[in-house]
Amino acid sequence: MFVDSHCHLDKLDLAEFDGSLERVLERARQAKVQQLLCIGVTLEDFPRMQELVAPFPQVAISCGVHPLYIAKHPLQSETLEAYVKTDTVVAVGETGLDYYYDAGSHSVQQESFAFHVELANKYQKPLIIHTRDARDDTLAILKNGQAQNCGGVLHCFTESYEMAKQAIDELDFFISISGIASFRNASELRDVVKRLPLEKLLIETDSPWLAPVPHRGQQNQPAYVADVAKCVADIKGITLAQVAAQTTANFYQLFNRVRQPEVLS
Numbered sequence: 001m002f003v004d005s006h007c008h009l010d011k012l013d014l015a016e017f018d019g020s021l022e023r024v025l026e027r028a029r030q031a032k033v034q035q036l037l038c039i040g041v042t043l044e045d046f047p048r049m050q051e052l053v054a055p056f057p058q059v060a061i062s063c064g065v066h067p068l069y070i071a072k073h074p075l076q077s078e079t080l081e082a083y084v085k086t087d088t089v090v091a092v093g094e095t096g097l098d099y100y101y102d103a104g105s106h107s108v109q110q111e112s113f114a115f116h117v118e119l120a121n122k123y124q125k126p127l128i129i130h131t132r133d134a135r136d137d138t139l140a141i142l143k144n145g146q147a148q149n150c151g152g153v154l155h156c157f158t159e160s161y162e163m164a165k166q167a168i169d170e171l172d173f174f175i176s177i178s179g180i181a182s183f184r185n186a187s188e189l190r191d192v193v194k195r196l197p198l199e200k201l202l203i204e205t206d207s208p209w210l211a212p213v214p215h216r217g218q219q220n221q222p223a224y225v226a227d228v229a230k231c232v233a234d235i236k237g238i239t240l241a242q243v244a245a246q247t248t249a250n251f252y253q254l255f256n257r258v259r260q261p262e263v264l265s
Contacts, residue, residue, distance in 0.1 A: 002244050003035040003251040004028070004225040005176055006128065006155045006204035009059065010038070010049040013208065013219060024221055025056055031223035032244075034058065034261055035251065039094050039128060041066040042073045046083055060258045062128055064093035064116055067109040068101055075112045084119050090257040092120040093128030094155070097141075100133040110141060117145035120152070126254050127152030129173075135163045139170075148172050151254055156180065156206050161192045168200050174254055176202040179212025179220065182231040193235045198246045202254070203228045 009021060017023040028036065038053050040046045040063040053059040063083040065075055084092055095116035097109050120127045129152055131138040142152075153174040154167055167173040175196055181189050193201075205212075205228065207220035212227040233243045252260050 001032050001034045001248055002203070002225050002229055003037075003248050004033055004205050004207075004222040005037050005153070005202040005247075005251050005255075006039055006178075007036055007207045007222050008039055008041070008209075009036070009207075009222075010045060010052050011208050012221070016219065021052060021056070024223075025058065028222040028225075031226045033222050033225055034248075035258065036060070036222050037062060037091070037251075037255065037258070040064055040083075041094055042069050043076055043079050043083070044073060050088065058261055060090045060255065061088060062091035062093055063089045064095045064128065065112055066094045067096050067098045067113065067130060070108055070112045071102070075115065077115060080115075081119055084125065085123050089125070090255050091126050091128050091152075092116050092123075092150075093152075094130050095127065096130035097134035097138050098130060098132045099137075106134075106137070110137065113138075113141050114145060117141060117147050117150075120150040121146060124150055125257065126150055129154050130156070131159060131163075135159055139163065139166055142167070142171055142173075153202055153254060155202075155204060156210070157192070158189055161195055164192060164196055168197075174200050174202050174250060176204045177228060177232055178204050178206050179210045179215075179224065179228050179231070181235065182213040182227070183216075184213075190235050193232060198236065198238070198243070199250065201232065201247055202250055203232060203243070203247045 036059045148171045155176040156178040211220035229243045233240045
């Protein structure tokens with residue numbers, strides 16, 4: 001059984017699924033994906049996302065403002081806190097820093113990120129972190145905010161082994177691997193995956209983006225997390241069953257507010 005620890009179900013083009021999210025989740029079930037975490041990226045979209053997935057108990061949700069959306073969607077701190085403290089929200093994020101696409105002033109991103117860390121500690125919910133070309137500042141804000149107290153994950157990881165090791169050793173964070181690890185030009189990332197302990201890894205699709213090999217060029221979907229797991233198994237020279245079992249256990253360890261469903265048949 002697999003867990004897709006990071007997907008954006010509200011961003012999927014459902015046309016290829018006859019307009020039905022239920023069909024997306026049925027394909028996931030057939031691929032032995034037992035649990036999904038649907039990630040919020042703006043406060044404006046959060047109510048619609050929550051309503052979309054509410055009928056499906058296998059889908060948990062997070063709430064946050066993505067660093068690349070914060071300029072057009074200024075942080076509404078009271079609204080974010082009101083959503084985060086509800087029982088249905090199991091994690092804080094997606095938050096973090098992205099200096100790759102935002103080459104201007106980074107202070108707005110940093111202020112938003114620090115507030116997300118504060119909320120995560122206040123309500124003891126793990127952080128979901130997006131980080132790109134901002135290694136030092138990402139780690140500094142997490143350390144200054146004592147993010148080890150709430151825990152979290154560096155999602156869709158593409159940074160250095162040294163950054164991952166710091167996040168694991170100093171913050172007890174997890175590192176999430178996406179389909180990028182299967183891309184032909186991702187040899188450096190594969191080396192990082194090989195060196196990291198399986199006990200600190202999660203797997204994800206980040207769907208609808210970044211479909212793994214052999215689905216490159218297609219819209220990504222949660223069912224394809226099984227292909228990410230196979231990629232990790234191949235990189236580390238272990239069995240698919242080992243990856244499935246350990247990453248699933250890791251997910252429920254980190255996101256401990258998510259109730260583990262009965263084993264799917």
